[in-house]
Amino acid sequence: MIELLLNPLHVSPFVWLATFTCAFINGLSKGGLKGLGMVTIPAMVFLYGGMASTGLLLPILIFSDMLAFRMYRKSAQWSQVKKLLPWVLPGLLIAVVVGKYIHDGTFRDIIAVLIIVSLGILLFFDFFGKKINLSQSPVLSATTGFLGGFASMIGNAAGPIFNLYLLSTRISKNSFIATGAIFFLTLNVLKVPFHVFVWHSITWPTFHMNLLMIPAIVAGVVTGKKIASYIPEKTFRYLVLIIIALSALLLLVK
Numbered sequence: 001m002i003e004l005l006l007n008p009l010h011v012s013p014f015v016w017l018a019t020f021t022c023a024f025i026n027g028l029s030k031g032g033l034k035g036l037g038m039v040t041i042p043a044m045v046f047l048y049g050g051m052a053s054t055g056l057l058l059p060i061l062i063f064s065d066m067l068a069f070r071m072y073r074k075s076a077q078w079s080q081v082k083k084l085l086p087w088v089l090p091g092l093l094i095a096v097v098v099g100k101y102i103h104d105g106t107f108r109d110i111i112a113v114l115i116i117v118s119l120g121i122l123l124f125f126d127f128f129g130k131k132i133n134l135s136q137s138p139v140l141s142a143t144t145g146f147l148g149g150f151a152s153m154i155g156n157a158a159g160p161i162f163n164l165y166l167l168s169t170r171i172s173k174n175s176f177i178a179t180g181a182i183f184f185l186t187l188n189v190l191k192v193p194f195h196v197f198v199w200h201s202i203t204w205p206t207f208h209m210n211l212l213m214i215p216a217i218v219a220g221v222v223t224g225k226k227i228a229s230y231i232p233e234k235t236f237r238y239l240v241l242i243i244i245a246l247s248a249l250l251l252l253v254k
Contacts (some may be wrong), residue, residue: 008208015047021058023213027220029159031071032177032228035243037061037176038159042250050155053100055201058188059210060217065185067221072178077171081183083135084162087145088152088187095153096194109128112248119164124207134168140166152187153194159225160244167244173228173236 007016022040029037035060044053069162119233144165152158164185166176195202 006204006212008212011047013110018043018047018199019056019209020213020216023216024055025219026057026060026064026148027067027217027222027226028227029220029225030061030068030219031180031221031224031242032092032173032231033224034035034177034180034240035159035247037064038157038222038247038250040242041156042253044227045155050207051199051201052101054156055203056206057193058191058202059193059207060189060213061156062192063189063210063214064221065181067218068177068181069185071221071225072174072181074178075171075172076175076178076182078176078179078182079168080135080171080179081186083141084145084148084165084183085186087142088149089120089190091146091149091151091185092194094148094152095150096198098156105134107250112252116245116248119241119248123241129198133170134165136231141221149187152184158187160247163240167237167240173231173233175226176240178234 003010011019022043025040026037029035040057041053047053048056121208133143144161148158148161151161162180163176166179169177192202228236
């Protein structure tokens, strides 16, 4: 009875603790250390496999986003979210259809290369004192939304794409965190029915496991906000850029 209550997926103690750690790291990311949660994607794939790991991570991400948005909601820039959402759904729906057939490793390679190229362009303009704002281009906004929806559905890997998009707008640290939280909360909630009824990657046992991870998520979000409050705006920007680069490299790891 105790085993069923505390370990609904019947995993080893190592896997259980590793999952708890991943939940804490995702909380840190949503609380203010943006992009850090990307390191949990390859870890969860290693622990549970590709599609199963996306279903297990999704409720953790949703709860983390809810907490983060509650903390930072006054700073959210809804206009940035509205620009992307119309293009997110087509990307998400295409990912649902091809998700059982495409080799997600190949897609992650493509996304990683796009992120690295985009990051290089952004750094180039920063270095030469010019400002580039991806949100000012309808084509780039549409591309960001589409790729974000596809990458999010396939492997919860839209973070670097959207973070890079927001960085180009030069919004403040708190607005960056709040806008990201509401965008990903909306996106992740849209994904739930597909995971439950199409991919069957969210089940009662996996959701039970998610509930056990709530203390780690709460601790991570609170800790992440505390750490982020000590980071200056400019340092925060470059920290996110570094994490985005590392995230892209992690996507290339098979």
